Each structure stands twice: as structure tokens, then as C-alpha cells.
Amino acid sequence: MTVFHLGFVFGLIDLVVIIMLKKISISVVAFSVLVLPVAVFARMTSTNYTIYADSVNTGGVYSSSTSYTLEDTTGEGGVGTSTGGVYEIRAGYQAMDLDSGETLDVAITTSSLDLGELSINAVSSKSTIVSVTTDSATGYAMTISNTTGSSLTAVVAGATVEAGTEAYGLSVAGDDSQVIGDKEIASGLTLASRSGTASAVQTTLTFKASISTSSTPSSDYSQSVVLTVSANP
Amino acid sequence: MIFLFSSVVQAFSLRPAKILITADKNTEETVQLKIINNEIKSSIFDFEIVDVWQDENGRAVFDFNKESVGASDWVRSIEKSIRLNSGEEKIVNFLVEIPENAYPGSHFVGLVVNKRQEASLSAQLVSILNIQVAGLVVESLSIKNWESTKKINFNKNNNFFLNLESNSTVELPMSGMFKIKNIFGKEILKKDIELGNDLLPGAFRNMDVQILNKENKIFWPGLYKAETDINYGKTNQNKIEETSFWYLPIWSFIFLVFIFLSLVFLIFRKKSKRNVYESR
Numbered sequence: 285m286t287v288f289h290l291g292f293v294f295g296l297i298d299l300v301v302i303i304m305l306k307k308i309s310i311s312v313v314a315f316s317v318l319v320l321p322v323a324v325f326a327r328m329t330s331t332n333y334t335i336y337a338d339s340v341n342t343g344g345v346y347s348s349s350t351s352y353t354l355e356d357t358t359g360e361g362g363v364g365t366s367t368g369g370v371y372e373i374r375a376g377y378q379a380m381d382l383d384s385g386e387t388l389d390v391a392i393t394t395s396s397l398d399l400g401e402l403s404i405n406a407v408s409s410k411s412t413i414v415s416v417t418t419d420s421a422t423g424y425a426m427t428i429s430n431t432t433g434s435s436l437t438a439v440v441a442g443a444t445v446e447a448g449t450e451a452y453g454l455s456v457a458g459d460d461s462q463v464i465g466d467k468e469i470a471s472g473l474t475l476a477s478r479s480g481t482a483s484a485v486q487t488t489l490t491f492k493a494s495i496s497t498s499s500t501p502s503s504d505y506s507q508s509v510v511l512t513v514s515a516n517p
Numbered sequence: 518m519i520f521l522f523s524s525v526v527q528a529f530s531l532r533p534a535k536i537l538i539t540a541d542k543n544t545e546e547t548v549q550l551k552i553i554n555n556e557i558k559s560s561i562f563d564f565e566i567v568d569v570w571q572d573e574n575g576r577a578v579f580d581f582n583k584e585s586v587g588a589s590d591w592v593r594s595i596e597k598s599i600r601l602n603s604g605e606e607k608i609v610n611f612l613v614e615i616p617e618n619a620y621p622g623s624h625f626v627g628l629v630v631n632k633r634q635e636a637s638l639s640a641q642l643v644s645i646l647n648i649q650v651a652g653l654v655v656e657s658l659s660i661k662n663w664e665s666t667k668k669i670n671f672n673k674n675n676n677f678f679l680n681l682e683s684n685s686t687v688e689l690p691m692s693g694m695f696k697i698k699n700i701f702g703k704e705i706l707k708k709d710i711e712l713g714n715d716l717l718p719g720a721f722r723n724m725d726v727q728i729l730n731k732e733n734k735i736f737w738p739g740l741y742k743a744e745t746d747i748n749y750g751k752t753n754q755n756k757i758e759e760t761s762f763w764y765l766p767i768w769s770f771i772f773l774v775f776i777f778l779s780l781v782f783l784i785f786r787k788k789s790k791r792n793v794y795e796s797r
Contacts, residue, residue, distance in 0.1 A: 392526060392639075396638075510640070510641060511638070512629075514643035
């Protein structure tokens with residue numbers, strides 16, 4: 285379903301002229317009303333900025349209290365929602381609020397982790413950093429949602445991955461870490477969470493593997509791990 | 518023995534992270550997500566719809582295995598997948614069809630954005646969609662457990678365990694107050710307690726309420742009552758629960774020993790005086 289913005293849309297230059305001169309010429313108004321209303325979805329971009337759309341109205345104010353915020357507008361014509369067939373039109377300044385929603389952003393620095401040839405004398409490990417940004421006031425959570433592939437024996441709960449013992453697991457470091465010690469890599473494990481906004485908060489995941497003398501020699505293992513990041517509801 | 522992951526760096530965003538729509542039964546709504554590819558190469562994104570519930574810490578739990586029957590059946594993505602070039606953003610549409618038999622209240626669904634990738638460490642982002650079906654709804658909360666972790670405290674540090682259950686059909690915003698009262702009912706301590714984000718329908722919430730030594734104004738040893746007062750919902754309802762605990766600081770034992778020894782001393786002295794008097 286496509287959403288259009290309708291209304292009497294001026295060009296940005298018209299607005300600047302009106303604001304600067306504080307004087308509305310009848311001829312400008314007539315020109316705008318009669319000629320420019322055909323302009324829809326007036327997106328304007330430059331190198332650094334984007335104006336998603338603009339509207340003309342008589343006023344509006346942003347108010348806030350401890351618990352609530354309110355952005356109101358008044359004096360705008362042709363607003364409201366109307367539908368026809370598979371199309372819906374949401375007209376007006378408030379309807380243009382596409383980007384006011386909370387953002388969720390994830391970045392993984394290295395998702396190719398090669399633990400190399402395992403030895404009974406040392407623990408093999410590799411780390412990657414997962415960075416999360418959100419302006420959700422309820423915060424976010426990062427969990428393992430799926431694992432596939434073959435792997436070594438999972439590290440036992442409460443134990444650590446140690447040289448000479450067959451074990452595979454991960455540890456998590458960072459301000460938002462919810463994991464203490466080495467853990468089995470399994471679906472449902474919450475790796476990190478916070479109850480407020482996050483700005484590029486980094487969590488380091490370290491995957492570890494070790495083998496014992498009784499481990500199957502000359503075997504290759506690989507695993508696929510899916511992380512799920514969401515805002516807290 | 519070789520152990521490896523394979524993949525490349527990945528980064529993407531979605532907006533909004535949470536969506537709320539209110540609709541009548543037997544109607545359709547469209548919701549939109551903006552996906553932004555922040556990688557240096559083009560990527561394909563797939564979409565999935567899953568049911569959502571909430572764990573006892575207030576975090577979302579997603580039913581990726583489709584084990585439950587919920588509102589995810591009402592939602593479908595209009596685009597099955599999209600390709601985004603580096604830095605490109607695109608709006609994707611999801612159609613929500615509210616069935617005739619939907620019960621009024623809040624229904625939570627996860628709109629999953631999955632970057633297509635083979636054998637790797639990968640991430641997926643989920644936007645949480647709250648579908649509020651119009652009608653008569655219920656706001657109800659139970660305090661399942663409220664207790665002191667130690668029934669006898671030798672210092673002023675104290676921990677209490679709180680377990681809440683939502684019997685509502687909508688999410689519940691909550692705020693809490695904690696009070697300590699002495700044996701005569703006089704209020705010794707009052708403080709706000711942080712209960713976290715909204716409690717979803719049918720969800721539980723576990724909280725540890727910690728009272729630190731420096732903020733605790735208890736002085737006299739004895740039996741105290743700890744009260745929790747939970748305010749919840751848009752209807753501003755309250756639930757109150759009490760538990761009791763003993764405060765017996767070390768100095769009270771020393772004081773008791775001192776009193777005991779003093780009594781022994783006095784009795785001994787009285788006895789000695791009597792013996793001297795009788796011997797005269």
C-alpha cells in the first residue's frame with residue numbers, strides 16, 4: 285500500500301521567503317494554491333540533510349511533561365486518511381512522521397571467525413564485536429536465536445573451556461553483558477541487554493574451543509549462529 | 518582439527534523498533550518498516566513474522582519455531598525480500614488482517630528482518646508490532662510472591678523478592694512503592710521501586726528489591742513489616758502485599774549480654790550483701 289502526502293505544499297524557497305520577509309504576498313499565495321498543490325511527497329535532499337516532506341499550516345508546538353510528549357499542529361487543510369482500492373492516503377503534517385519511530389541498529393565487526401587447528405595444549409579463541417544502537421527508552425536485548433552445524437562437546441554449565449578438555453562455548457564482555465563465564469552456544473541464550481537507550485554499545489563475543497586426547501582427530505567443524513536484536517517491548 | 522566460521526562484516530538498521538496500531542475486528546491495516554543497509558556492499562533482506570511473548574526480565578521472546586498460535590497469522594509481508602545497495606534505504610510494507618474472532622486487547626508480533634547470508638555469525642533485527650484490537654479489555658495484576666530473602670537480618674542491608682503476573686488483555690505500565698513499617702505500624706522507610714518496562718498480557722516479572730544500609734532508617738531491633746504497593750495500568754489500580762522480617766543487629770546481642778551480665782552481677786551482689794548481713 286502506497287502512502288502519499290497531500291496538502292498545499294510550497295517549495296522550500298517559498299517558505300524561506302515568507303519567513304524572512306514576514307509578509308505574505310497575495311500573488312505568492314495565489315500562485316502556491318493554484319499551481320503548486322500538484323506537488324506531492326516534496327522530498328528535498330542535500331549532501332548532509334534530507335527534508336522528508338514539508339507542509340504549510342498556521343501553527344504547532346512541541347510540549348512535554350515528565351511522562352508524555354505532544355506535538356500538535358493546527359490550521360492545516362486537507363488532512364486525514366482516505367482509502368481507495370489498494371491505496372491509502374494519509375494527508376497532513378502529522379502523517380509525515382515516518383522517521384519519528386525508534387531506531388534499532390546492529391553492526392558486527394567480524395563475522396568470519398576461524399579458530400584454526402585445535403590443540404590439546406591450548407584453548408583456541410576468536411572474538412568479534414557486536415555494536416547496538418537504539419533510542420528505545422525500554423532498551424534492547426540480544427539473544428542467540430538459532431545455531432546450526434556441527435561442533436564439539438558443549439562446555440558444561442559452570443565450567444570453563446580449558447586446554448586438554450574437549451569443550452566449545454563462548455564468553456561475553458561489555459557493559460550490557462548478561463553472561464558470566466563460559467556458556468554453551470544455544471538458542472535462547474541472552475547475551476546482552478539494557479533497559480535504556482544505547483549508543484553504539486559494544487559487546488565482545490569470544491568463541492572458544494579446546495580438545496582432549498580422546499577427541500576425534502582430523503575432523504572439521506563449522507557452526508552458523510544467528511543473533512537476534514530487538515527493542516524491549 | 519579445524520574449526521571455522523565464515524562470513525563478512527555486516528551492519529543494518531530498521532525503524533521503527535516498535536509499532537503500535539489500533540484496529541477493529543475484521544479490518545485491515547498496513548504497517549511500514551524502513552530498512553537501511555549500512556554495509557559497503559549490497560545485501561538481500563528477508564522477512565519473517567513471529568509471535569512474541571515476554572520473559573520474567575521484561576525482554577521479548579520470539580517464537581521462531583512457530584510453536585504457538587498467535588497474532589503472527591494475521592500479518593504478512595507484502596515484499597518477500599528486498600535488495601539494498603550500500604547506504605540505500607527502503608520502506609517495506611506488512612499487511613495486518615484482524616480476524617472476526619480476534620479478542621479485544623494487545624497482540625504482540627515480531628517483524629523479523631533477516632540479512633540473507635550463508636554459514637556465518639549473522640544478526641537479525643526485530644521490530645515489535647503491538648496490534649490493539651478495539652473492544653472491552655481487562656487490566657489485572659497479581660502479586661504472586663513478595664518476601665524477604667532473609668527472615669532474620671543482622672544488618673540493615675536487605676533484599677526482597679517480588680514476582681508479578683499479568684492477568685490482563687493489554688500491556689500494563691507499572692510503578693511501585695516500597696515501605697518498611699515498625700511493629701506499631703509507623704512508617705520507617707518509603708522509596709520508589711523500579712519495575713521496568715510494561716508487563717505484557719500473561720507475562721510474569723521477577724524483581725529484586727534491595728534496601729541498602731545507608732538508606733535504611735531502622736534502628737530498634739524487632740519485627741518489621743515490608744510493604745509493596747504496585748500501581749498499574751491506565752486505570753490506575755493498586756495491589757498491596759506485606760511480608761515481615763526480624764531486625765536483630767549485632768549490637769542488640771551485645772546489649773542483651775550486657776543486660777544479662779548486669780542482672781547476674783546485681784543478683785550476686787544482693788546475695789553477697791545478704792550473706793554479710795546474716796553473718797553479723
